[in-house]
Amino acid sequence: MENREWNRAQIVVLGGGVAGVFAAVAAAESGADVLLLERQGCLGGSAVAGLVAPMMSSRLPGGVENAYLSRRLGMGTAFDPVALDLALTRLCRETGVRVCLDAALCGAEAREGAVRTVTVGTCRGPETVAGQVFLDCTGDGLLSVLAGAKYIRGRAGVNQPMSLRYLVGGVDLDHLGAFLDQAGRETGLPHTARGQSGGLSLYAAVTSQGGWALAPLFRKAIAAGDLTEQDAAYFQLFALPGRRDTLSMNHPEFFDLPDATDPVQRTAVQLRGREAIERQMAFYKKYFPGFENAYVSQIAPMTGVRESRRIETRHILTAGELLSGAKFPDRVAQSNYPVDIHGAALEHDAPPRDPAKPWFEVPYRCLVVKGFSNLLTAGRCVGADFIAQSALRIQPTCRALGEAAGIAAALALRSSVPQVDGAEVARIMESRGAVFLS
Numbered sequence: 001m002e003n004r005e006w007n008r009a010q011i012v013v014l015g016g017g018v019a020g021v022f023a024a025v026a027a028a029e030s031g032a033d034v035l036l037l038e039r040q041g042c043l044g045g046s047a048v049a050g051l052v053a054p055m056m057s058s059r060l061p062g063g064v065e066n067a068y069l070s071r072r073l074g075m076g077t078a079f080d081p082v083a084l085d086l087a088l089t090r091l092c093r094e095t096g097v098r099v100c101l102d103a104a105l106c107g108a109e110a111r112e113g114a115v116r117t118v119t120v121g122t123c124r125g126p127e128t129v130a131g132q133v134f135l136d137c138t139g140d141g142l143l144s145v146l147a148g149a150k151y152i153r154g155r156a157g158v159n160q161p162m163s164l165r166y167l168v169g170g171v172d173l174d175h176l177g178a179f180l181d182q183a184g185r186e187t188g189l190p191h192t193a194r195g196q197s198g199g200l201s202l203y204a205a206v207t208s209q210g211g212w213a214l215a216p217l218f219r220k221a222i223a224a225g226d227l228t229e230q231d232a233a234y235f236q237l238f239a240l241p242g243r244r245d246t247l248s249m250n251h252p253e254f255f256d257l258p259d260a261t262d263p264v265q266r267t268a269v270q271l272r273g274r275e276a277i278e279r280q281m282a283f284y285k286k287y288f289p290g291f292e293n294a295y296v297s298q299i300a301p302m303t304g305v306r307e308s309r310r311i312e313t314r315h316i317l318t319a320g321e322l323l324s325g326a327k328f329p330d331r332v333a334q335s336n337y338p339v340d341i342h343g344a345a346l347e348h349d350a351p352p353r354d355p356a357k358p359w360f361e362v363p364y365r366c367l368v369v370k371g372f373s374n375l376l377t378a379g380r381c382v383g384a385d386f387i388a389q390s391a392l393r394i395q396p397t398c399r400a401l402g403e404a405a406g407i408a409a410a411l412a413l414r415s416s417v418p419q420v421d422g423a424e425v426a427r428i429m430e431s432r433g434a435v436f437l438s
């Protein structure tokens with residue numbers, strides 16, 4: 001980052017998760033001067049600092065993924081967070097996105113329906129940053145809220161549960177894999193296996209929904225005092241591509257911390273999470289073969305937040321629209337990923353989807369923050385109800401929404417965000433290699 005007028009840009013992107021990076025790069029490729037501000041010391045957000053790998057597939061017919069920049073990253077749905085960190089940084093470097101790390105948004109000034117400046121806490125203290133169009137890719141919708149936008153949080157005040165992910169190294173994956181295969185055979189349940197989940201070499205899970213091959217082992221460990229009930233409420237492990245002895249753990253998960261916008265509860269995830277990780281490591285070593293030389297190799301510095309605030313935008317995607325697969329002329333993302341509410345079954349009636357077009361769509365209007373002429377949001381905090389967000393939060397959708405927001409921001413430099421035509425945004429995405437089904 002250059003020091004000269006570093007704090008002024010045509011487009012200012014807050015938050016460097018996958019949505020923010022894809023937005024910044026797509027805007028830069030439209031010719032705009034882009035500044036990306038991120039509070040952590042790296043890019044990638046949940047996918048990198050949160051250790052959320054692999055990404056889920058959109059499950060679109062033909063394996064279609066919308067985002068054109070995904071193909072440039074040189075990795076599929078299964079990825080290593082460190083490799084993604086390097087690839088996202090390279091993408092910004094190659095496209096001229098100016099990146100400022102360790103810059104935490106803490107204020108915004110808005111007048112007459114437009115964001116004028118934002119304040120970020122840096123190693124020099126507070127700094128003011130000016131721009132023409134602002135993108136809220138903070139995941140928490142923090143920029144929109146600081147600027148005065150409305151939002152909704154959770155369902156009846158309860159967010160999706162937060163998690164603390166970690167990596168375990170030194171695992172004998174062959175040995176463990178044989179054990180998981182055997183557990184699957186003995187129980188007749190397919191949920192522990194090798195070679196599942198998008199080419200990953202190893203996968204296993206246990207959740208409170210039941211039907212998991214490892215569940216009897218977890219019950220035994222709980223009865224012996226080696227695990228808690230909460231440890232068995234959500235457990236999921238994945239191998240990582242290219243790492244021959246490492247597992248990515250998608251737990252511990254905290255169903256008793258309902259407010260992902262409360263700093264005390266977020267801290268509790270990190271502190272209680274460490275206690276759980278020590279307990280879980282002792283459990284693996286005692287109950288699973290292959291963990292004899294295992295060790296915790298990384299704990300996510302970023303707390304795992306699936307859902308916190310959802311911003312009030314010009315259109316709020318509803319569960320009915322998502323479940324019935326509603327189609328929109330200004331769609332900028334498509335997905336067939338299911339509703340995914342941790343710890344709860346879906347109870348919602350909706351007309352069935354057209355079997356010939358089995359996907360839902362997110363219209364551009366879900367990115368246009370209500371009441372503002374120069375503010376867009378992208379990623380997991382776009383305008384959606386609780387159920388709809390549970391399906392659109394996965395990384396491929398956040399990436400596509402980021403690209404759309406970046407292109408729209410560049411178009412808005414000549415008009416305003418609400419005036420931008422979403423269909424035009426999608427056409428530009430397609431001209432760069434994005435794929436949409438029709």
Ligand SMILES: Cc1cc2nc3c(=O)[nH]c(=O)nc-3n(C[C@H](O)[C@H](O)[C@H](O)COP(=O)(O)OP(=O)(O)OC[C@H]3O[C@@H](n4cnc5c(N)ncnc54)[C@H](O)[C@@H]3O)c2cc1C
Pocket residue numbers: 014015016017018019020037038039040043044045046047050052053054055056057103104105106137138139140142162163164165250303304305306378379380381393394395396398
């Ligand atoms: C535990 C967990 C498991 C998941 N499992 C999967 C999975 O298996 N597959 C899948 O595809 N998806 C999964 N998801 C969902 C998916 O990873 C996220 O929804 C997605 O990565 C969100 O991307 P984003 O860019 O919208 O937000 P984020 O990744 O949250 O990025 C937001 C960025 O904004 C930054 N930021 C926030 N506040 C500020 C501030 N004040 N100032 C400056 N910067 C700020 C953050 O540091 C971060 O870099 C999971 C999520 C979690 C939490």
